Amino acid sequence: MTMDEKTDTKKQILDIAEDLLLDRGYNGFSYKDISDSLNIKNASIHYHFPAKTDLGVAIIRRATKRFERWAGDIDGKDLPDPKKLDEFFLLFKRFVEQKQQICLGGALETDFKTLPAEMQKETRLFISGTLTWLENFLARGKKKGAFDFTGNAKDQALLMIAALQGVIQIVRVTEPSNFDAVVKQIKRDVCA
Amino acid sequence: MTMDEKTDTKKQILDIAEDLLLDRGYNGFSYKDISDSLNIKNASIHYHFPAKTDLGVAIIRRATKRFERWAGDIDGKDLPDPKKLDEFFLLFKRFVEQKQQICLGGALETDFKTLPAEMQKETRLFISGTLTWLENFLARGKKKGAFDFTGNAKDQALLMIAALQGVIQIVRVTEPSNFDAVVKQIKRDVCA
DNA sequence: GTCTATACGCTGATAGAC
DNA sequence: GTCTATCAGCGTATAGAC
Numbered sequence: 001m002t003m004d005e006k007t008d009t010k011k012q013i014l015d016i017a018e019d020l021l022l023d024r025g026y027n028g029f030s031y032k033d034i035s036d037s038l039n040i041k042n043a044s045i046h047y048h049f050p051a052k053t054d055l056g057v058a059i060i061r062r063a064t065k066r067f068e069r070w071a072g073d074i075d076g077k078d079l080p081d082p083k084k085l086d087e088f089f090l091l092f093k094r095f096v097e098q099k100q101q102i103c104l105g106g107a108l109e110t111d112f113k114t115l116p117a118e119m120q121k122e123t124r125l126f127i128s129g130t131l132t133w134l135e136n137f138l139a140r141g142k143k144k145g146a147f148d149f150t151g152n153a154k155d156q157a158l159l160m161i162a163a164l165q166g167v168i169q170i171v172r173v174t175e176p177s178n179f180d181a182v183v184k185q186i187k188r189d190v191c192a
Numbered sequence: 193m194t195m196d197e198k199t200d201t202k203k204q205i206l207d208i209a210e211d212l213l214l215d216r217g218y219n220g221f222s223y224k225d226i227s228d229s230l231n232i233k234n235a236s237i238h239y240h241f242p243a244k245t246d247l248g249v250a251i252i253r254r255a256t257k258r259f260e261r262w263a264g265d266i267d268g269k270d271l272p273d274p275k276k277l278d279e280f281f282l283l284f285k286r287f288v289e290q291k292q293q294i295c296l297g298g299a300l301e302t303d304f305k306t307l308p309a310e311m312q313k314e315t316r317l318f319i320s321g322t323l324t325w326l327e328n329f330l331a332r333g334k335k336k337g338a339f340d341f342t343g344n345a346k347d348q349a350l351l352m353i354a355a356l357q358g359v360i361q362i363v364r365v366t367e368p369s370n371f372d373a374v375v376k377q378i379k380r381d382v383c384a
Numbered sequence: 385g386t387c388t389a390t391a392c393g394c395t396g397a398t399a400g401a402c
Numbered sequence: 403g404t405c406t407a408t409c410a411g412c413g414t415a416t417a418g419a420c
Contacts, residue, residue, distance in 0.1 A: 009385080027219040028306045030413060044386050046415065102302060109361035110294060110302040114220045124365045131366070150380045155373040162358030162374055163351055169301035170354055173316045174323070178350055185351040188342045189381050201403080222395060236404050238397065 010048045012038055018059045022101035026056060026111040026119075053116045060122040063104050064129055071133045081137075081146035082191055088134065089183050092164045096171050096179045105130065106165045131157055138190075148192035160186055202240045204230055210251045214293035218248060218303040218311075245308045252314040255296050256321055263325045273329075273338035274383055280326065281375050284356045288363050288371045297322065298357045323349055330382075340384035352378055 016037050020029035031052065035042040049055035070091070074084050095101045108115065108123040115123065139153035149156050167182040208229050212221035223244065227234040241247035262283070266276050287293045300307065300315040307315065323346075331345035341348050359374040 007385085024306050025217060025219060025303055027217060028303065031415090032412080040385095041387060042414085043388080043416085047385060050415085052414065100305075106298075106358070106361055107302060109364050110299060111217055111220065112364045113292075114216050120365075127362065127365050131362075151377050155377045158359065158362070158370055159355055159374050159377040162362055163355040164358070165361065166298070166354030166356070166358035167350065169298055169357065170319065170323075170350070172301050172304045173312075173319050181347040182351050182354055185343050185347045199403085223397090224394075232403095233405060234396085235398085235406080239403060242397085244396065 007048075009038070009040070009044070013045055013048055013055070014058060014062060017055055018063070018104075019099075019101075021056075021059060022095065022104065022107055023099065025107055027114055053118055056115070056119045057122050060104070060108070060119065060126050064122070064126045067126070067129060067133075075137075081141040081144065082187075084137070085141075085147075085187075085190075088137075089164070092168060093179060093183075095168055096176055100172050100176075102168050102172070103165055105161075106169060131161060134161060145192060147190050149190045156190065160190070199240075201230070201232070201236070205237055205240055205247070206250060206254060209247055210255070210296075211291075211293075213248075213251060214287065214296065214299055215291065217299055219306055245310055248307070248311045249314050252296070252300070252311065252318050256314070256318045259318075259321060259325075267329075273333040273336065274379075276329070277333075277339075277379075277382075280329075281356070284360060285371060285375075287360055288368055292364050292368075294360050294364070295357055297353075298361060323353060326353060337384060339382050341382045348382065352382070 013034055016034050017029070020033055023029075031042045031045045035045055045055075049058065074087055077084070079087075092103060095103055105123075105127050108119070108126070112120060112123065134157040135154045138147060138149070138156055141147040142149065142153060163182055163186060167179050171178050205226055208226050209221070212225055215221075223234045223237045227237055237247075241250065266279055269276070271279075284295060287295055297315075297319050300311070300318070304312065304315065326349040327346045330339060330341070330348055333339040334341065334345060355374055355378060359371050363370050
């Protein structure tokens, strides 16, 4: 009922499209996949998102805002830093558990060279937002003594996100337990 | 001139297709892309590889054999283990440096759910070959005292390959130097 | 907002001449 | 081995009725 509330259909399209993107990559799904899934016609999708690029951009922007909200929440919470880090891991673990999907960053980076310019731009914003948050979180935690790792926070953040993104993909062809194995290994290198 | 020597065209097709796969993903290139690049017609590609699946399988099998050859060479060489590890990192670094491509494993895992069954099978073989080699290499190195890391060799191998695969993708949307940053960070955690 | 109808290029693929 | 010709189906996308 609020001013900026999305129509139900528009939100459903976004949800299904995001699901398909994490499942099959940007070039692996079509408007028909979405319309079939919603029992509507492909032309209806074009009403809400004139071109596939618009849909792609909308998915990334929504995910960016979602992460910013999550980060704001976490930063405001009164929790020990290692617990907060676990929450961060959980963000990735959900992909593995539910549907063996991959994370948005990995999906977009893999298809990067085939993406329209606007999507490439949004992809960079999404990634740098995640990296920056983790870097700052780790730096503050190290100063407080909650974390203890070698090297600077930026490199450590990079290693962690790269590893999480990578295992999620590897899990698809090996076994789900590999995700926890990597998390365990990361924690050993980072926790005081 | 030898019995099993490939025709020149067949090899060129394989080379270009592999290049496109690492650049754009399996669903991001077509027979036309290959034929244009070779100044031949798309029907000619079908002579060498009747279906795209055949081409995909051939790419993975060749990469698997290539890695097995590399691993055999390295294992036979008289080099200190850390130098051998550097050679392994170099395998990944080449992708970043040359064309900002991603590694074969990452490309196939991302598209995994859209791949034909035979390609899925070959993908699993390729990945497990790489993981197994690194695991054994790290285990032997630790026993010798060349490496010193916490946790078991299997988890450490997983973390390393996941991180390498992940940064290669992240580099596409950030900066190439991030690859070296992650390698540096890994080495700190693994070298004695 | 959703529909029908339609455009049109690209995709993987085949038949058959050279 | 490579070509021409051709195919059916799918992809994104638009026009216009309801």
